[in-house]
Amino acid sequence: MDERLLKPYDPKKTESKIYKLWEKSGFFSPDVCMEKGIVKPDAESFSVVLPPPNVTGYLHTGHALMLVIEDIMIRHARMKGLKTLWLPGTDHAAIATQSKVEKLLEKEGIRKNDIGREKFLKRVEKYALDSHDTIVNQAKIMGASLDWSREAFTLDEKRNIAVKTAFKRMYDDGLIYRGNRMVNWDPKGQTVISDDEIVYEERKSKFYTFKYGPFEISTARPETKFGDKYVVMHPDDKKYKGWKHLQKIKLEWINGPIEATVIKDEMIDMEFGTGVMTITPWHSHEDFALAEKYKLEKEQIIDKYGRLLPIAGEFAGMKISEAREKIVEKLKTKGLLVSIDENYVNRVATAERSGGMIEPQIMLQWFVDVNKKIPSRDNKSLKELMLEPVREGKIKIIPSHFEKVYFNWIENLRDWCISRQIWYGHRIPVWYRKDEIYCGIEEPAEKDWVQDEDTLDTWFSSGLWTFSTLGWPEKTKDLETYHPTSVLETGHDILFFWIARMILMSQYLLGEIPFKNVYLHGMVRAADGKKMSKSLGDKAIDPLDIIEKYGNDALRLAMIIGNTPGNDLKLNENDIRGYKKFANKIWNASRFVFEQTKDLDISTLPSLDEEDKASDKELQNLVTEISKEMNEFRFSIVAEKLYHYFWHTFADIVIERSKAKILKNQNASSAKALLFTHLRTLLIVLHPFMPFVTEEIWSIFPNHKNLLIVESWPKYK
């Protein structure tokens, strides 16, 4: 009897040892599996790219869930003999990482502008590297069977070439353009952000109504009203039928008399407020659109630091927050204030990362045109290229109801603003010389060219992830073998940010889909249902603490059983404790089997009696069932069935029955053979779910040829 079996199963002693064994074997790499004859050269491939964790610290329970689900898929595929690649990497996460480091520097009393771009970037890179090391180390503790030999980083040299190549192609095709357009300016982070990076917060604010000539207008933002010289009403509004479109009126406003123009447009909601509003085209998406429609003048009121410009007269230079009440006071003195609603609730746009209040501005930025027809892609637009594969079922989203959400997002999609005024990230590959502009992979050779100061939205490089990691733009063997990837598994919160952008990039640059299946997992919540936030650094449950306490296999089962795609998971310590017992149950059952079968000649197993044949058949049926369910990604149900079968059929029935047979020496050989084959099969099918305890038992298994990680998945009908 192996000494290890004399004590209860000890995950702590076992897990790191087992992971090292796997790493040493090289089986995480499909190339090694082929060299060693475990995978046939003509085998089908199964590939997954790891959604690269941000290098902003450490892994949380959400990452753990992702690693568990993907590791299960990968281990299963590998055991089925597929050419299996799980490719790791990390994401530089431009804004997220930069603002994290800025906050750290703040504590030292340093601002990034004090030390300059170069020095600051050094600090960020150091931080990113440390985070990377922590993350890789954690992923290993979690048992992820990733092919580390192919590891990538969204901001490394190879990925930079991919980014520049992608940018240039899109630029040459007219899909990337530079223009003055309405963008979301974050005065706190001092950068533009995309529509998707906005978080809306409900806030109670004052809602003022003022006299505006013969009209009354309402606003929550009096400080933007200096330049308002257009007053808009609905053409069908009977209250204002006396006024004509483009009619001029003179009126007294904040800083004296002005001339305003009446605009009649159907965008107005007659029922809201007084049914009349003035517009501020420079600082509102909707007003901008209206101004474009009627070719109205646009004036900037607020600068990029959130201060009022000279147009504000005596208020110029003031911060918005400071100016607001003073402006209201002045209007009141002039007798133009009608009322103040103190209980008005509106949604305030804030920046996801910095928390700053978004100030829409017209700015010169870089955009991706999502509506332009692309000749090289059958005159389809990027929008169409994103819609098509999902609509046609080439890309399957699990659970399928997210397809509707996806379509809805694309239909409302505006051009994607990709330039950012931050330092950390891929620099825009564009150079300027007076009025000339040059876009290229390399810096122009001649003198006097100055590169664009801005960097790219981090999702631009993430969008290339399925193929930039496989060597694109080079035509590599990896790219040919593993792209499109089999599954993209990630949280549903980045459906738009990432999944949509990957489809965009792959469809446009490669003319093929990036992945065949999208498996969306839910958010991991604490037992009380509260969100375990990733960006706030809230370590409600640290996956590593759980592993320390209960072992990896237990955590895995707790994350899989009862967790279906798209639904949130409440992580409950009781469950984890229960699955720790299960790992021990497997351990003890194995001890019994090994004890009872040590005299068994496993080269010629004895035949089974009728009763045992029936049990054997039952297991075969189970294997058939779960094999099908594995292929449909129904991991929750498979894990539950295996748990139940092992405990309540194998342990409670098969083992118990064998005791009597062996004791009485009636059909003892049949019972022993059944114990042996049952345990063997169960260890194999349990392995993707509980890799550590099964691999450890496998190492004690008589006559095992290789590691369990590369053992063949049992045949099924």
Added chain:
RNA sequence: GCGCGGUUAGCUCAGUUGGUAGAGCAACCCGUUUACACCGGGAAGGUCGGGGGUUCAAGUCCCUCACCGCGCACCA
């Protein structure tokens, strides 16, 4: 406002094409029979959110209402 998801045993949740409800944990009773007390045996527990419909048959399909959660849009 538009859309999506949820509502099943005390708790957490499964339940694939419709065929008279399942698991884990908790609680209850019995048991220390040498793989395992990180255990075994037994019993209990649900008119599947409300209402209506289709069907021989509905947790499962359709309509409707309520509550919870989420996404998107608007907010002068």
